[in-house]
Amino acid sequence: MADISPIKSVRVDALVALRIVKHATGVYPTTVYGSLLGMEVDGVLQITNAFPFPTSSEGDDSSSSALTPKNKGVIWYQNEMIKCLREVNIDANNVGWYQSTALGNFINSNFIENQAHYQSQMNERTVALVYDAMRSAQGGLALRAYRLTSQFITAYRENKFTLDALIKHKLTYKDILQELPLTLYNSHLATSLLHQLSIPPQPPSILPVSASSLLNPPTSSQPNFPLNVNFNALDLTIDPILEKSCDLLLESIDAHNTEANNMAYYQRALAREQTKIATWQTKRKAENAVRAAQKLPPLPEDEYTKLFKLPTEPSRLDSLLASRQIKQYAGQVDGFTATSSAKLFALNGGIPRF
């Protein structure tokens, strides 16, 4: 199952990263959506610009405050915006969309629908960027690029997620999404700006007068903090995040459980119907044997298809998504505990004993 994706990696401009961060934090914790612009060069998708989708206007009764990329109004907005941006030399190709999330709870049918819409409708070369606002608060920039795999797209087009279809496409829950390596890119000017912002402030020529003046420096003397002073990653309050992750994990296990129960119910119903059919068939056979003995024409043996109706198999899509979501959470918890246990050990070594 060769999965040849037309895109090998994703390169995100500084501007795009900052736009997404700003948009997502502005209305946190609401999920936000937006569009990505850029172009593809030799298998590398260069994302050079982004703009947010409009929030639904008042009077709109939709429950979500942000509209999803499939909405008609959003498509209109997106086209208008791209038309405008083309005039000022911005790469006017829509190359995907972005979404914000809290602790990776983005894998649901909505996400799949949107990305499938992009990947089949527009052109093949589109990605979904997912920005995790909650994890970014712990240091780093949790921005990831995802695509649906080609197997999944084929299965999705047929809109059949029965066991047979899954086996035919060799589709497991691990093959729904494909993560693409993501690099951040700074233009020359952006590099220059970053250098300037990172210059540590000059030490003041006059030594501070008192301890309190050190803690509350007058704003005028020290206008900008250098950018590289950031100790969010050293934050020790890990419990809330772990707790939230576990809650989410349990939730998706519940979802998976429901799906498993549905499946079990279907299996039982199927088995029951099948036994009924089998008994009916043997009965008909016996009848026919009797009729044959009496030299009467045999009764048709395939009448059971009209008499009994086999239950329809439930779609496995939800179960697949739930599994993928669980995998996402579990991987996340794993990564997070790795850092926090390192921090804990460091703390244990660092505190003086009395």
Added chain:
Amino acid sequence: MDRESFIHLTKPAIAGSATASPLQVVICAQALFAILDHSLRRSPDQERVIGTLLGVRSEDGTEIEIRNCFAVGHNESQEQVEVDMDYHKQMYNLHLKANPKEVLVGWYATSPELNTFSALIQNFYASNGDGTYPHPAVHLTVSSNPGKDISCRTYISSSVGITPDRAADSCLFVPVPFEIKYAETERNALESLSLGRTSLDRQVNNIVDIQSLEVGIVELLDMINRAGNYVSQVIAGEATPSVAIGQSLLNTLNLAPKIDGMELEKLFNTHLQDVLLVSYLANTIQTQIDLSNKLATTTSIAAQPQKTDHKRQQRERD
């Protein structure tokens, strides 16, 4: 950031006049990056490009936060300047749909120069109707000359000229102070981005978790070393001692909790065990899910046994 020194005096508010000058301009890093991006995308024959600044104004109008911007096409020749006003209006409306809170606050240009055309454009942006009237419009210049520092200036304007004709095409640019601000999360993003500033291809692989922890620890060690160096220099008599710095260092050292060794060991171990347990369970769940999916696809009666597994798992978590 290159700064020009100037005295900024606010004239006392006059009753009845709504045009209080903004005292302070705050620029979000994102807007700066957008301006630089626009500057890179200008056509080769263009000296400078301009665009509209969007942002939030504080209630009394004394502080303006520039949050966003968009490019506006314009043509400049020796005699005249043409700004695509329809385009500006259209884009502004589109932006308002996505961000209803961000309103027009001014405009930017990517050259430090102020000329007659600047005055014309400034008067348009500050005008009644489409412009920012009654609030003053902010003009931000960002120089993007190669080989020089990127320098920003912010101005507001006062009208000069005796006749209305003269006043329409001239104005006095008054510099106002500004500062560049990053929100907490923006700071994280910038930190990741700035890791790429020293690499030749100007790219950086996105880092999360353990790498960002490493970066943080290295920085912390660096700062501790700096403080240590300073202290030893003072002891050796090479640096000027300061009571204030000494006091604050002592205060920081006093923050270390006084805690019994055994107690700490116990606390540490229980916490660590919790963390490890969660990690272990997460891994088990992952295996379980893997198993459940494999079973579901291979045999058709697999749904029953795996169900009980999950129940057990859940009980364990709770």
